[in-house]
Amino acid sequence: MEDFPDMHQGNDPEDIGSFQGERRKIIQPTFLKDPKLEKLKAVLVDWINSTLKEEHIVVQSLEEDIFDGLVLHHLLGRLAGVHLSVEEIAVTSAAQTRKLELILEALNEKLGLQDSSLTRWSVKLIHNKDLLATLHLLVAMVRCFQPNLELPPNVRVEVVLLEVNRSGIKSEKEIEILTVESNSTTDSLSSSDSEDPIEQLLKLEPHKINTVKQAIMHFVNKKMSTLGLQVTDMEKQFSDGVILLLLIGQLEGFFVSLYDFNITPVNTTEMDSFFGMNHVLVAALPQRKNLQNVTLALDLLNDIGLPTTNIDPQDIVSQDVTTTLKVLYALFKKHKSR
CATH class of the missing domain: 1.10.418.10 (Calponin-like domain)
Structure with a gap:
């Protein structure tokens, strides 16, 4: 593992301390403009907007518009027929977290992933606007609820696996697969x-x-x-x-x-x-x-x-x-x- 000094300079000490002892994946900044990744994001945004058109919900950014649970709640109702008794608009961070917990529990069940250890997303990651976790979740939803939708094939990104400990931040690089090579999984x-x-x-x-x-x-x-x-x-x-x-x-x-x-x-x-x-x-x-x-x-x-x-x-x-x-x-x- 190697030191990742940029993270020391770019993050508030309290932010770093909030995930001390954890291992987190972050997409390499150079890959954020990758054409395949951009296309995948655009397809997912179009899919969400067309699915929720009748509900007058418009998503512009996966990073900014998914984290509070509103869009996921409506997708769950529209695609899976599951209507949870949660507040429509959660304003506080605590309310958003509680809402996401219920939504992801129901979504994981519909996806056949009751064991949370099998998922690449979590309440914390989604609420923290983690793009990688959000993409994994949305791709899984497309595969489950609308398998005929063509997603850009062979989308891969390089990620940095970060580990924060008392001695600083350590990192490793690896490739994360978002979609497989064929247009559909099988x-x-x-x-x-x-x-x-x-x-x-x-x-x-x-x-x-x-x-x-x-x-x-x-x-x-x-x-x-x-x-x-x-x-x-x-x-x-x-x-x-x-x-x-x-x-x-x-x-x-x-x-x-x-x-x-x-x-x-x-x-x-x-x-x-x-x-x-x-x-x-x-x-x-x-x-x-x-x-x-x-x-x-x-x-x-x-x-x-x-x-x-x-x-x-x-x-x-x-x-x-x-x-x-x-x-x-x-x-x-x-x-x-x-």
């Missing part, structure tokens, strides 16, 4: 019919694979949130077939009778929430029963026109990431815009 996977899209995916760089996996996980958790279930480990949680069957039922609008498959609770709290039980026996089912569940799920996929003849159910039971991704991607591709 559509590029189908650019070639000669090879399975997931096989293409697994040949990409690790960060690109993770981006697609996160998009699919967001999609899954958005659909499963009404059942009180959340997926955090793609390979493990689909291996018994239970969540896969419930997901198919949610997406296709039919109910899979509990008599048709064997329930292996993800954990007591989650399954109690879904089935209304006071006590659930948490025990691993034999591999045979897991295989029956997964086989039933693949049969259902075949029935709804998603061929799975080349997929071995045992691979999903064995937590094979490639096979699990193939099934989830097929569902994602069919239902992502619905």
Whole structure:
């Protein structure tokens, strides 16, 4: 790590002390005028203004117009149908913070990010007009609520990772990815019919694979949130077939009778929430029963026109990431815009 003397000269001591012991990311000033970043900001501003046109809300600056929660509150209502009982205009800093806490809690739930450690934004960052956090939040909202909107591809910025301690300010430089190379997170996977899209995916760089996996996980958790279930480990949680069957039922609008498959609770709290039980026996089912569940799920996929003849159910039971991704991607591709 290296000293970052400019920060000593440009900040009030009280401001520096306010985040002592924290690690913060700041976009390098030279990247603030990057044409790709400017275009991304312009597209997001246009998206917000067109979305909130009927409410006569006009955004001119992402840095200055998002921090108090007013715009996010209206976007949440317009895009997700969630109307929170909060004051329309919060004047004081404390009121704005309280408002943002409620809004971001609801937004994160809709984005499938109930675990705040998975987010690149926070109440404090948004309220402090942190451009990087604001961009990450708005891009995630576009991907979730309006996936057909084309964002400028391959937007990256250099950031300085700052750490304040008693000896001063230390810094490291790294590249932060705001949008991936393709125009949408996963559509590029189908650019070639000669090879399975997931096989293409697994040949990409690790960060690109993770981006697609996160998009699919967001999609899954958005659909499963009404059942009180959340997926955090793609390979493990689909291996018994239970969540896969419930997901198919949610997406296709039919109910899979509990008599048709064997329930292996993800954990007591989650399954109690879904089935209304006071006590659930948490025990691993034999591999045979897991295989029956997964086989039933693949049969259902075949029935709804998603061929799975080349997929071995045992691979999903064995937590094979490639096979699990193939099934989830097929569902994602069919239902992502619905």
